[in-house]
Structure formats: structure tokens, C-alpha cells
Amino acid sequence: MKEATAATKTAKDSKSSPKQNLEVDQAQVTVGNRFCENPKMSMRDVNVFYGDKQAIYDVSVDIAKNEVIAMIGPSGCGKSTFLRSLNRMNDTVDGCKVEGEVLLDGDNIYHKNLDVVELRARVGMVFQKPNPFPKSIFENIAYGPKIHGLADSRVDLDEIVEGSLKKAGLWEEVKERLHQPGTGLSGGQQQRLCIARAIAVSPEVILMDEPCSALDPIATARIEELIEELSQNFTIAIVTHSMQQAARVSNRTAYFHLGKLIEVNPTEQVFTMPEHQLTEAYITGRFG
Amino acid sequence: MSNSMDNLQKIKNSLKRRSRSETRFRLYGRVAIAIGLAAVLALFVDIVSKGHGAFKATYIQVDVHYDADLLGITSLADESQLMQANWDALTKSALRNKFSEVSGRRDKRQLYKLLSNGTGFDLKEHLVVNPLLLGETESKWLLADDDIDTYYKSWLDGEPYDARLSKKQVEWIDQLHQQGHIRLQLNTNLLTRGDSREPEQAGIYGAVMGSLLTLMLTLMLSFPIGVAAAIYLEEFASKNRFTDFIEVNINNLAAVPSIIFGLLGLAVFINFFHVPRSVPIVGGLVLTLMTLPTIIITSRAAIKSVPPSIREAALGMGASRYQVVLHHVLPLALPGMLTGAIIGMAQALGETAPLLMIGMVAFIVDIPQGFTDPATVLPVQIFLWADSPERAFIEKTSAAIMVLLSFLLIMNISAVWLRKRLERRW
Amino acid sequence: MDSSNLFLLMLALGAVAFYIGRGRSLAIATPLGGIRHLHSLPNYYGLNALLWCALPSLIILVLWLIFDEPVINGIVMGSLPADLAPLTTADYNLLLNKISNLADGIMSSKGQPASLIAVADSMAGLRVISQWVLTALCLILATIGLYWGWYKIAPDFRARQSVEKVMENLLLGCACLAIFTTVGIVFSVLFESIQFFRSVPFFDFVFGLDWSPQTAIREDQVGSSGSFGAVPLFVGTLLISAVAMFVAVPIGLMSAIYLAEYSGKTVRTYAKPALEVLAGVPTVVYGFFAALTVAPFLRDLGADFGLTISSESALAAGLVMGVMIIPFISSLADDVITAVPQSMRDGSLAMGATHSETVRRVVIPAALPGIVAGIMLAISRAIGETMIVVMAAGLAAKLTANPLESVTTVTVQIVTLLTGDQEFDSPKTLAAFALGLMLFTVTLLLNIFALHIVKKYREQYE
Structure with a gap:
């Protein structure tokens, strides 16, 4: 029901703006299975502007509970911008404006009564470059629980730290040096530290913005494994520039092109028989 | 998942306190900047309010009679005569003429203190440039002494500071003011002269x-x-x-x-x-x-x-x-x-x-x-x-x-x- | 010949050398078929000749001017007849001055003893000889240089390289001036300080609790020893600096944080330069403000509350010094805070931290080394600040930690000991150099340490 109205609305919107028709042919309508039942997050007609420049055009898509959705597309297609608008990290960018609805469990996260603190505790994020704080490994993980007041005692905190590091598969490697600086770890370990840091506050959704682009292949493989393990407990949205990675880790794949969402389909389908010719052109390497 | 819900409740509980501390922190920043800017303002206002008066100086109008006998000179061309001439006698006699009722050495000495010590020298320069004035009488605005200047300015501002003046002097100034023979004028000394022990003569x-x-x-x-x-x-x-x-x-x-x-x-x-x-x-x-x-x-x-x-x-x-x-x-x-x-x-x-x-x-x-x-x-x-x-x-x-x-x-x-x-x- | 005329003559000779050199290179080149057969452009041959001609003689000229007077004075004073020989250094200087004035003809020789006149004559004679020797030496050197520059000109002579080599050394010399200055500072304060420590033991100076240099000049009277215990000065300096830092650190730091993290563009563009105005105000203005506005205000304020605040209180000087240092701390802190990568902030914000939590728990700890270095530089500035304390702090050395009382500082004492007409070699003036040595050492250590931290910090985020 909801799905249907949204779909017609999108179609209507695209018709009512003929200007876009001239720019990218056919591209204004997203093809594939955008919507799902009982979504964790759902986006409706999201437009993002940087000052006068529009970066995202009318994107509508759902993210199901405990799925891994991958976002791919040529560089500059707006996939990272879109991801950052899902936990309002775009708020930190001057002149950035988001229109449309982004719903988390049915509540609009851009509603003025919503506190971004709570939102970001529920929707965590992992960045392109590992960014551990210049503190000890322990303090890095304990940071979230401490600021949110999640641990009632030191024992609690120790438990959370250990649990998060175990979930991130880092515990065995660092348990002997918890109080050494997090910046002393290798790149892959740092990124897993950042993932552990994100899950320490038990978020419901984890956004990952090209988490492996700064890592070597072995570290990448380790992170991909981790993503698969995490998908049992968390909903994950991952932006990646590597199609292979998208194919390996995700259940569904969304293809972005020049700020528009072109196609969303189960990953297998996107890589074997894409519905849209732009998607096909991209995955066959004709551009990107 | 119940753990997660539990966490969410904890986070919700902490929101109020944290947003208050956020506001407080922001306030500290604003206060710090305000203090800094206030310091800038205080500094400049203080300096300007203290200093703007110095660009004007008090002058007193007297009739100067360039009397060769009084000066003790015969010719303006002779440098050594000019050096030795009694220039202060000119201002003194001008003041005596203005306040003819003043008598007694003490009062006279106070009277002479109305004008700056350097006015005699100013008159010399004036006379050298205008030699025809010798023997003539001219009405001239002459620089007042610094104490008179301070008093007159403070008096004009409504808060007279007369600690360094005698009662008589205050009366004389009052008298001059009523006659319109005392006024503030652009202080040219400040920008055209060197240092001096006499504040009214000192310049930068x-x-x-x-x-x-x-x-x-x-x-x-x-x-x-x-x-x-x-x-x-x-x-x-x-x-x-x-x-x-x-x-x-x-x-x-x-x-x-x-x-x-x-x-x-x-x-x-x-x-x-x-x-x-x-x-x-x-x-x-x-x-x-x-x-x-x-x-x-x-x-x-x-x-x-x-x-x-x-x-x-x-x-x-x-x-x-x-x-x-x-x-x-x-x-x-x-x-x-x-x-x-x-x-x-x-x-x-x-x-x-x-x-x-x-x-x-x-x-x-x-x-x-x-x-x-x-x-x-x-x-x-x-x-x-x-x-x-x-x-x-x-x-x-x-x-x-x-x-x-x-x-x-x-x-x-x-x-x-x-x-x-x-x-x-x- | 007079030195300045000689200088001009050398320059003129140099110009002549330039034209001769340039002309000869052209003359050599023309039969070969034009200047492209020369190794360098004709101007470089000219410049080369100029350098050969003028440089050696100018160097001699400068060196001569520096050492001329000490050497002549040494000769003259060394050959003094026994009846004139001075007893103390002060007498020595006085006598030297007298002889010099006599030799210059500034002082009339009327009524002076004949032996003194003879000495003065010999000095005048020496000066004339020195001037003649200098003139001759310069002319000879210039001529030889000119000839050599002329002689060297040949099509394959690498004139440009030769000129550039000289230029490079000149530039190097300019860069080395920084080293000479440091060495000059070290030697001038060290040399006088060593003399001072000969009469006052080092430990008495550094750990002594009593400072009253005034008694020292009456050598033949009671209390001639004077006391040079510098601890009250150090304590006074630290007290005022502490007050200053107490004002400047929180205000400077918070304004930097607000400007870097919170304020919009408009506030930043106006508030930042407005605060920096404070850095451009000369210290003498702050001194005036402290002495004539802040100190009386505090005194009256204290009186209202029944507190006795000295009109030369450490508080007034410290407050105003703090205001002076605010922009210093805020701009240094602003630099290091903006140098913290955005990814740190993003990482923290993405965890759900509020902005202030991010600043306090991530940005400030990350910027801490830079901030600490900035504060150290500010402390070094506070203890070296002179005019504010000279005008607003006291002269009496009191050993107290109460900011409401009047204290004196190292810099105040340096100024009071050295202004006015003092004999240069009395312990009183030498003490100023010993204080200068302390000041220089402490600020140098603070600066080196702070600059080292800043450099490390920059490398970390580059």
C-alpha cells in the first residue's frame, strides 16, 4: 500500500519536472525493487543541495532490517552524500540542505524535535579513512559508552569494550595492549577499531563509507568477513567503489548515477542481469 | 536487542543534561569573546576620553604692547639684544593692564601664572616676523598655563578641578570667561614642538x-x-x-x-x-x-x-x-x-x-x-x-x-x- | 681621507670597474663574431670586475672602522706616563674620554697638564696615520682588484658562475646574521654576568631572599656589600605572569574554540581581527592603561570591599598583561585547533557525541601539544614583558604571593638599574646583565621547547 503510493508519487514527480528529462534520459525513474515490507529505514524523495548545487535528486529507497545494502556508482555520483544524509552527518557541512523524508523506524530523522545525538547513537558510521582518536585503544572504544552514560560501572565498561572488540574481531590482537594509543595500530586494525568503536554503543544501523578504500587486500578481506558477521545483528549500508566488494558482501545493491538512484535490485541480479542500461554500462566497465 | 532498547532509554535520559552542557559551553565561548572585545573597547574608550582634550588648549586674550623700553632693546636686527631682551615683561604688563585692580607682589605673581612661561618666547618670534609691530599694541590670544588649562577644561565639563589654583585665579578665569577672553583653540604646540617641562608647551x-x-x-x-x-x-x-x-x-x-x-x-x-x-x-x-x-x-x-x-x-x-x-x-x-x-x-x-x-x-x-x-x-x-x-x-x-x-x-x-x-x- | 668619502670613492671605482669590464668583454667578443661567443653576458664580466675592485677594499674599510678605535685607544693608554696612569676602570674611562676630546679639539687644551696634551697629540697623530694607511690600503686593493678583474676577462671565463658564487656568500652572510645576533646576545649578557658573579656569588644571587641593590654604590659606607638575592624578583615575575595567564588562558582558549568550532563566518571575520587589535597595541599603551586606569580602579574597588589593594598591585599589571596575551593565545590555539583533521570530529559526531563533547574530549586532547606549546610561548612572553610592569608594578622587592600587594619583576629591575647615569662597571649595572642572563636562559628554554613541540605537532597532521 505504502509502497504503491510512494511509487506513483515518484512517477508523478518526475513527470512534473520536464527539465530533468532533458538532462538524463530515462534516468529519473528508479527501476527495480526499491521498497520492502517493514523497513528499518526508508527514504522518500530525498534531495540534497550544497549551496545552489544539487547533489541528490529525488531518491526513494528502503533499507530492510538486518540486510546489507551496497551503494555503487561512478565517483561523484552522490552515493557518499546520500549515505551521510542518513545520520545527518551532512549537518556539519556548511550550506548543505536536505529535503524529503528519511524515516528510521517510521520517524523522520529530520524532524525538528529529534535530537541528532540520539539519532547518531542509533545510526553509527564508519569512515573512508580510519580515524581513531589520539587516545588509547580502550579509550577509543569506551568513548561512546562514556559520553552516552551507557556503563554504570567500570566493570560494565570493561565488558562493553571487550564485547565490542570481540565482535569486531580485534580482541585477540589487542587485548595485551589495550592502553596503548589506537593510532599505533596498522591501517586494517585501525579500521576494525573504528568499527568496534561504532558498535560499542549498540547502534541499529551502521553506515560504512568506502571502509576499505584505504586498506590493503588482506585487511580488506578481513573487514568484509566482519561485515558478514555483523549483518546478523545490524542493518548495514555500505558505499563502495569496488563492484566486487558489493557483490561479495551485500544482499541488495543500489546503483547511483549523477545524483540519481538508477536501479535497486538483489545483488545477484544487478551483477548478472541489470535492468537498466546505465547499470549495465557501469558494471561492464564502459565508464566509472 | 533488549540491551539496545535499554541503551536507547539511557541515551534518552542523558539528552537533557547534555544539551544543557552544550549550551553552557557555547555560552563560555561567547563570554570569552565578549570579554576580549570589551577589553578592546575599554582600552580605546579610555584613551580617547582621556586624550581628546589635548588637541585643544586654553588661550587667553590680552592686549600686548610691544614696548621697546620694556624689552630693553633698540633694534630688532641685533641678535644679541633679542637674546637678552626681557620678553616676559611683555606678557606681564599685558596681564597687569587687563587686571589693573590687582596689586601686591603675591597676587601679581599669581596673575602672571595665568599664562604659560613660554608665551614671551612666542611673542619674540612673532615680533621678529612682524617688525612693524614694535611700539604698537595688538590684541592677541596667548597660551594659558597648564594648570589653568586643566581647570578651564574641567570647569567646562562641569567638574571643576581647582586643587592647584588659588581662589583669586579662579575668580579671574571666571571674569575672563564672562568677558569672552578665554577660550579653547586648536593646540598647535602638540604636533609642532619638541618635548618641554611645561605641559602646555610640550609637543610630540x-x-x-x-x-x-x-x-x-x-x-x-x-x-x-x-x-x-x-x-x-x-x-x-x-x-x-x-x-x-x-x-x-x-x-x-x-x-x-x-x-x-x-x-x-x-x-x-x-x-x-x-x-x-x-x-x-x-x-x-x-x-x-x-x-x-x-x-x-x-x-x-x-x-x-x-x-x-x-x-x-x-x-x-x-x-x-x-x-x-x-x-x-x-x-x-x-x-x-x-x-x-x-x-x-x-x-x-x-x-x-x-x-x-x-x-x-x-x-x-x-x-x-x-x-x-x-x-x-x-x-x-x-x-x-x-x-x-x-x-x-x-x-x-x-x-x-x-x-x-x-x-x-x-x-x-x-x-x-x-x-x-x-x-x-x- | 674621511671614511665616508672613502666609501663613496670605492663605490665610484666599482662603477668604473663595471664599465671597464663590460667594455673589455665586448671588445674581446666583437672580433670573435658577437657576444654569443662569450661564456657569460657582458654585464656579468662587468659585475665580476666590480666585485673584485670594490668588495675587498670595502671589507677592509669596515673592519678598520670597527677595530681602529679600540686599537688606538689601547696604544695610547698603554703608553701613558706614570703620573697619569688611572687607578680604577671608571677613572680609565674618564681619562680616555678626556684624551679623546682633547685630540678631537672638542675640549680646549687650556689649563690641561702638558703630559696630557702630549698624549692627546699622540692620539691625534695616530688617528691621522690610521686614516692615511686606510686610504692607501683601500686604493691599492681596489687597483689590484680592478686589474685582476680586467685581466681575467676571456671568452671562456665563467663570469656568471663567479658572480653568483659571491652573491650566494653574501646571501649566506645575511642569513647568518641571526646566528651572530644570538651569539652577540649570549656574549654580551654572559660576559657582564661573569664579572658580576665575581663580586656576588652565583648561589647568593639565585637563592638569595633579599634584593636591595641601592646600597651597593656607596662603596666606602656602611652596607656597601648590597644584597643581590634575586628570589623576590623571580617570585614577583612569576606572580604577575600567573595572574596574566589566569586571565589569558581561559579567555584566549575559549574564544579560539568558539571562533574555530562554533561561530558563523560573519562573526569570525569581524571578531577575530577585532581581538587581534589587542596584539597590535604597543606595550607602552597597556602600561599607561594599567597604571592610570586599571590600578586606580582596582584600588577603589578594593576600598569599597574593605580590601587594601596597592596602587601598584601585581593584580593590575597582571590583568592588563593578560589582556595583551589573549590574542596571542587565541591565534596560536586557533591554528592548532583548525589543524585537527575534520575526520576526528566526524568520528566523534558520528558516535552521537554533542559538539561540545567532541571539542572537549577529542579536539582539545588532539590539539593539546600545540596548545601547551602556545601557552609556553605566552608564558615566555609574559615573563619578558617590560613596559607594562615598568609602568604599573612597583620597585620594592617584596617576597609575597599576594597579588594585591606591590611586587617588582626581573625586567623592571633591569630597566631601573640601567637607566640613568650609572657607572657601567658597578655591581649594580652588572646585576642587570645577570638578570638579563636569567631572563634570556629561561625564555630561550621555553621557546626552544615550545617550538619543538609545535614542529612535532605539525608533522603529525601533515
């Missing part, structure tokens, strides 16, 4: 000239040397321990207290090389050493901002490194270097402490004409006046500060203008 022209001479020397020395050093360090020096050592030295000198440079100047220039004290040469040398680090650092930044592609293009044409520097790097870096030089000069203009060490703190009446004349500089003049006990000097000091600050303002604005106007963005 000597100090301004001293500052000008000192700064000229500083600029002539520090700019070429600073630019040469910057060129060497940026364009020619290879990265080794020696150049590192030079760099450490430059950075440290930039942070060494200025008074240490004064000690250096005293020990080296005055005691070792026997350069005379109190002259612009020593001042210029000391300030050169002091501003050199600033100029080197800014010049290096300017050279650094010239993109390497320009150098590569010229080198690719077969130009030598000197030709690259002279023909390409220097012209492009010049605006930045000039900005640095102006900032360095502004710093030197405001500097006081090292100049105290090298004797530029002497009381000097004459206007310095050259680099070897004893001189003082504007900030030192301010220091000297601020130390003077006469109340009238507070006003003068503030006025001198206003002049100094406006010089600095002009220099800084021109530096900003130069940077905006000439600096290229790459």
Missing part, C-alpha cells in the same frame, strides 16, 4: 621625527638583509644541520623578550663600538636586529607561496638560479615581503623597552635633524610623559597614544590593503 613633533629617523634606518637595514636571508634559506640553502641551526636561531630570536635586544645594544653598540647614546643610529640598529626575524619569516612565507611550476618553467629555459630568483620569484613575492616589512615596522614603531636601555629615554627638547642627533621616539615619549607628575601630562600622554595608534592603524591597514590588492592567488 621631536619624538615623531625621532621615530621616523629610527624607522627609516631600521627599514633600510632590515628589509634588504631580511629579504636576502629569506632568499638564501628558501632558494639556495641545502637542507642540512647548519641551515637548521640558522632556522632555530631565527625562530628563537622572534620570541626573545625585546629588552634583551636592549641589553645587546647597550653592551655591543654603546660599550664596545662606542656609538653615542640616545641617537637614532643605535635605536635603528637594535630595532633592525629585533625586526629581522619577523621580516625573514614573512618573506620566506611569501617566497614559499610562489608555485614551484614558475621556477621549473624558468629553469627549463636554461635560466640560472639567480636569474630565476631575480626575474621571477622576487617580483611575485614582493607584495608579501612588503606586507611583512610593514608589519615589522609597525612592531618597531611601538617598541619601547630596548630603547630605554640605549638611552633614548633622555629629555630632549630639540627636534632631531639627522641620524646622529640625540632623539627620543614616540613610545618612549609616551613613557616619559606617563611618568611625569603634572596632571596635564595625562591628557598629553593619551593624545600622544592616539597619534601613535593612528600611525599603527595606517600601517596595518596599508598592509592589509597591499595584501588584498597585490597578492596573487594561485
Whole structure:
């Protein structure tokens, strides 16, 4: 029901703006299975502007509970911008404006009564470059629980730290040096530290913005494994520039092109028989 | 998942407290900035409110009779007669004529104190320029004494300060005011004269000239040397321990207290090389050493901002490194270097402490004409006046500060203008 | 010949050398078929000749001017007849001055002892000889240089390289001036300080609790020893600096944080330069403000609350010094805070931290080394600040930690000991240099340490 109205609305919107028709042919309508039942997050007609420049055009898509959705597309297609608008990290960018609805469990996260603190505790994020704080490994993980007041005692905190590091598969490697600086770890370990840091506050959704682009292949493989393990407990949205990675880790794949969402389909389908010719052109390497 | 819900509740509970602490933190920042800005405002308002009065001085109108007998001269052409003439007698008789009812030595002495000590000298100059006045009577506005000036200004402001005047004097001023024979007039002495023990006669022209001479020397020395050093360090020096050592030295000198440079100047220039004290040469040398680090650092930044592609293009044409520097790097870096030089000069203009060490703190009446004349500089003049006990000097000091600050303002604005106007963005 | 005329003559000779050199290179090149057969452009041959001609003689000229007077004075004073020989250094200087004035003809020789006049004559004679020797030496050197520059000109002579080599050394010399200055500072304060420590033991100076240099000049009277215990000065300096830092650190730091993290563009563009105005105000103005506005205000305020605040209180000087240092700390802190990578902030914000939590728990700890270095530089500036304390702090050395009382500082004492007409070699003036040595050492250590931290910090985020 909801799905249907949204779909017609999108179609209507695209018709009512003929200007876009001239720019990218056919591209204004997203093809594939955008919507799902009982979504964790759902986006409706999201437009993002940087000052006068529009970066995202009318994107509508759902993210199901405990799925891994991958976002791919040529560089500059707006996939990272879109991801950052899902936990309002775009708020930190001057002149950035988001229109449309982004719903988390049915509540609009851009509603003025919503506190971004709570939102970001529920929707965590992992960045392109590992960014551990210049503190000890322990303090890095304990940071979230401490600021949110999640641990009632030191024992609690120790438990959370250990649990998060175990979930991130880092515990065995660092348990002997918890109080050494997090910046002393290798790149892959740092990124897993950042993932552990994100899950320490038990978020419901984890956004990952090209988490492996700064890592070597072995570290990448380790992170991909981790993503698969995490998908049992968390909903994950991952932006990646590597199609292979998208194919390996995700259940569904969304293809972005020049700020528009072109196609969303189960990953297998996107890589074997894409519905849209732009998607096909991209995955066959004709551009990107 | 229940754990997650539990967490969410905890987070929700903490939100209020955290948003309050966020507001508080923001408030601290605002308060800090407000305090800083308030300090700026307080400083300037204080100085201007104290000093604006000094640009006007109190003058009293009297009828001056240029009586040759009174003066004891026969001819205006004879210099030695002019030197020995009793010029004060002119003002004294003028005052006696004005207040003919005053009698008794004590009262008369108080009466004479209405006018500045230097008015006789002013009349001499006036008479020399206008020799036909000899034997004539002229109505003239003459400079009042500093105590009268202070009283009259405070009286006009509605808060009379008469601690240093006698009752009679106050009456006389009242009388003059009713006759319209006392008024405030533009104070030309302030900007055209040298220092004086009499506040009403004192001016900053000597100090301004001293500052000008000192700064000229500083600029002539520090700019070429600073630019040469910057060129060497940026364009020619290879990265080794020696150049590192030079760099450490430059950075440290930039942070060494200025008074240490004064000690250096005293020990080296005055005691070792026997350069005379109190002259612009020593001042210029000391300030050169002091501003050199600033100029080197800014010049290096300017050279650094010239993109390497320009150098590569010229080198690719077969130009030598000197030709690259002279023909390409220097012209492009010049605006930045000039900005640095102006900032360095502004710093030197405001500097006081090292100049105290090298004797530029002497009381000097004459206007310095050259680099070897004893001189003082504007900030030192301010220091000297601020130390003077006469109340009238507070006003003068503030006025001198206003002049100094406006010089600095002009220099800084021109530096900003130069940077905006000439600096290229790459 | 007079030195300045000689200087001009050398420059003129240099110009002549330039034209001769340039002309000869052209003359050599023409029969070969034009200047492209020369190794360098004709101007470089000219410049080369100029340098050969003028540089050596100018160097001799400068060196001569520096050492001329000490050497002549030494000779003259060394050959003094026994009846004139001075007893103390002060007498020595006085006598030297007298002889010099006599020799210059500034002082009339009327009524002076014949032996003194003879000495003065010999000094005048020596000066004339020195001037003649200098003139001759310069001319000979210039001629030889000119000939050599002329002789060297040949098509394959690498004139440009030769000129550039000299230029490079000149530039190097300018860069080395920084080293000479440091060395000059070290030697001038060290040399006088060593003399001072000969009469006052080092430990008495550094650990002594009593400072009263005034008694020292009356050598033949009671209490001639004077006391040079500098601890009260150090304590006074630290007290005023502490007050200053107490004002400047929180205000400077918070305004930097607000400007870097919170304020919009408009506030930043106006508030930042407005605060920096404070850095451009000369210290003598702050001194005036402290002495004539802040100190009386505090005194009256204290009186209202029944507190006795000295009109030369450490509080007034410290407050105003703090105001002076605010922009210093805020601009240094602003630099290091903006240098903290955005990814740190993003990482923290993405965890759900509030902005202030991010600033306090991530940005400030990350910027801490830079901030600490900035504060150290500010402390070094505070203890070296002179004019504010000279004008607003007291002269009496009191050992107290109460900011409401009047204290004196190291810099105040340096100024009071060295201004006015003092004999240069009395312990009183030498003490000023010993204080200068302390000041220089402490600020140098603070600066080196702080600059080292800043450099490390920059490398970390580059």
C-alpha cells in the first residue's frame, strides 16, 4: 500500500519536472525493487543541495532490517552524500540542505524535535579513512559508552569494550595492549577499531563509507568477513567503489548515477542481469 | 536487542543534561569573546576620553604692547639684544593692564601664572616676523598655563578641578570667561614642538621625527638583509644541520623578550663600538636586529607561496638560479615581503623597552635633524610623559597614544590593503 | 681621507670597474663574431670586475672602522706616563674620554697638564696615520682588484658562475646574521654576568631572599656589600605572569574554540581581527592603561570591599598583561585547533557525541601539544614583558604571593638599574646583565621547547 503510493508519487514527480528529462534520459525513474515490507529505514524523495548545487535528486529507497545494502556508482555520483544524509552527518557541512523524508523506524530523522545525538547513537558510521582518536585503544572504544552514560560501572565498561572488540574481531590482537594509543595500530586494525568503536554503543544501523578504500587486500578481506558477521545483528549500508566488494558482501545493491538512484535490485541480479542500461554500462566497465 | 532498547532509554535520559552542557559551553565561548572585545573597547574608550582634550588648549586674550623700553632693546636686527631682551615683561604688563585692580607682589605673581612661561618666547618670534609691530599694541590670544588649562577644561565639563589654583585665579578665569577672553583653540604646540617641562608647551613633533629617523634606518637595514636571508634559506640553502641551526636561531630570536635586544645594544653598540647614546643610529640598529626575524619569516612565507611550476618553467629555459630568483620569484613575492616589512615596522614603531636601555629615554627638547642627533621616539615619549607628575601630562600622554595608534592603524591597514590588492592567488 | 668619502670613492671605482669590464668583454667578443661567443653576458664580466675592485677594499674599510678605535685607544693608554696612569676602570674611562676630546679639539687644551696634551697629540697623530694607511690600503686593493678583474676577462671565463658564487656568500652572510645576533646576545649578557658573579656569588644571587641593590654604590659606607638575592624578583615575575595567564588562558582558549568550532563566518571575520587589535597595541599603551586606569580602579574597588589593594598591585599589571596575551593565545590555539583533521570530529559526531563533547574530549586532547606549546610561548612572553610592569608594578622587592600587594619583576629591575647615569662597571649595572642572563636562559628554554613541540605537532597532521 505504502509502497504503491510512494511509487506513483515518484512517477508523478518526475513527470512534473520536464527539465530533468532533458538532462538524463530515462534516468529519473528508479527501476527495480526499491521498497520492502517493514523497513528499518526508508527514504522518500530525498534531495540534497550544497549551496545552489544539487547533489541528490529525488531518491526513494528502503533499507530492510538486518540486510546489507551496497551503494555503487561512478565517483561523484552522490552515493557518499546520500549515505551521510542518513545520520545527518551532512549537518556539519556548511550550506548543505536536505529535503524529503528519511524515516528510521517510521520517524523522520529530520524532524525538528529529534535530537541528532540520539539519532547518531542509533545510526553509527564508519569512515573512508580510519580515524581513531589520539587516545588509547580502550579509550577509543569506551568513548561512546562514556559520553552516552551507557556503563554504570567500570566493570560494565570493561565488558562493553571487550564485547565490542570481540565482535569486531580485534580482541585477540589487542587485548595485551589495550592502553596503548589506537593510532599505533596498522591501517586494517585501525579500521576494525573504528568499527568496534561504532558498535560499542549498540547502534541499529551502521553506515560504512568506502571502509576499505584505504586498506590493503588482506585487511580488506578481513573487514568484509566482519561485515558478514555483523549483518546478523545490524542493518548495514555500505558505499563502495569496488563492484566486487558489493557483490561479495551485500544482499541488495543500489546503483547511483549523477545524483540519481538508477536501479535497486538483489545483488545477484544487478551483477548478472541489470535492468537498466546505465547499470549495465557501469558494471561492464564502459565508464566509472 | 533488549540491551539496545535499554541503551536507547539511557541515551534518552542523558539528552537533557547534555544539551544543557552544550549550551553552557557555547555560552563560555561567547563570554570569552565578549570579554576580549570589551577589553578592546575599554582600552580605546579610555584613551580617547582621556586624550581628546589635548588637541585643544586654553588661550587667553590680552592686549600686548610691544614696548621697546620694556624689552630693553633698540633694534630688532641685533641678535644679541633679542637674546637678552626681557620678553616676559611683555606678557606681564599685558596681564597687569587687563587686571589693573590687582596689586601686591603675591597676587601679581599669581596673575602672571595665568599664562604659560613660554608665551614671551612666542611673542619674540612673532615680533621678529612682524617688525612693524614694535611700539604698537595688538590684541592677541596667548597660551594659558597648564594648570589653568586643566581647570578651564574641567570647569567646562562641569567638574571643576581647582586643587592647584588659588581662589583669586579662579575668580579671574571666571571674569575672563564672562568677558569672552578665554577660550579653547586648536593646540598647535602638540604636533609642532619638541618635548618641554611645561605641559602646555610640550609637543610630540621631536619624538615623531625621532621615530621616523629610527624607522627609516631600521627599514633600510632590515628589509634588504631580511629579504636576502629569506632568499638564501628558501632558494639556495641545502637542507642540512647548519641551515637548521640558522632556522632555530631565527625562530628563537622572534620570541626573545625585546629588552634583551636592549641589553645587546647597550653592551655591543654603546660599550664596545662606542656609538653615542640616545641617537637614532643605535635605536635603528637594535630595532633592525629585533625586526629581522619577523621580516625573514614573512618573506620566506611569501617566497614559499610562489608555485614551484614558475621556477621549473624558468629553469627549463636554461635560466640560472639567480636569474630565476631575480626575474621571477622576487617580483611575485614582493607584495608579501612588503606586507611583512610593514608589519615589522609597525612592531618597531611601538617598541619601547630596548630603547630605554640605549638611552633614548633622555629629555630632549630639540627636534632631531639627522641620524646622529640625540632623539627620543614616540613610545618612549609616551613613557616619559606617563611618568611625569603634572596632571596635564595625562591628557598629553593619551593624545600622544592616539597619534601613535593612528600611525599603527595606517600601517596595518596599508598592509592589509597591499595584501588584498597585490597578492596573487594561485 | 674621511671614511665616508672613502666609501663613496670605492663605490665610484666599482662603477668604473663595471664599465671597464663590460667594455673589455665586448671588445674581446666583437672580433670573435658577437657576444654569443662569450661564456657569460657582458654585464656579468662587468659585475665580476666590480666585485673584485670594490668588495675587498670595502671589507677592509669596515673592519678598520670597527677595530681602529679600540686599537688606538689601547696604544695610547698603554703608553701613558706614570703620573697619569688611572687607578680604577671608571677613572680609565674618564681619562680616555678626556684624551679623546682633547685630540678631537672638542675640549680646549687650556689649563690641561702638558703630559696630557702630549698624549692627546699622540692620539691625534695616530688617528691621522690610521686614516692615511686606510686610504692607501683601500686604493691599492681596489687597483689590484680592478686589474685582476680586467685581466681575467676571456671568452671562456665563467663570469656568471663567479658572480653568483659571491652573491650566494653574501646571501649566506645575511642569513647568518641571526646566528651572530644570538651569539652577540649570549656574549654580551654572559660576559657582564661573569664579572658580576665575581663580586656576588652565583648561589647568593639565585637563592638569595633579599634584593636591595641601592646600597651597593656607596662603596666606602656602611652596607656597601648590597644584597643581590634575586628570589623576590623571580617570585614577583612569576606572580604577575600567573595572574596574566589566569586571565589569558581561559579567555584566549575559549574564544579560539568558539571562533574555530562554533561561530558563523560573519562573526569570525569581524571578531577575530577585532581581538587581534589587542596584539597590535604597543606595550607602552597597556602600561599607561594599567597604571592610570586599571590600578586606580582596582584600588577603589578594593576600598569599597574593605580590601587594601596597592596602587601598584601585581593584580593590575597582571590583568592588563593578560589582556595583551589573549590574542596571542587565541591565534596560536586557533591554528592548532583548525589543524585537527575534520575526520576526528566526524568520528566523534558520528558516535552521537554533542559538539561540545567532541571539542572537549577529542579536539582539545588532539590539539593539546600545540596548545601547551602556545601557552609556553605566552608564558615566555609574559615573563619578558617590560613596559607594562615598568609602568604599573612597583620597585620594592617584596617576597609575597599576594597579588594585591606591590611586587617588582626581573625586567623592571633591569630597566631601573640601567637607566640613568650609572657607572657601567658597578655591581649594580652588572646585576642587570645577570638578570638579563636569567631572563634570556629561561625564555630561550621555553621557546626552544615550545617550538619543538609545535614542529612535532605539525608533522603529525601533515
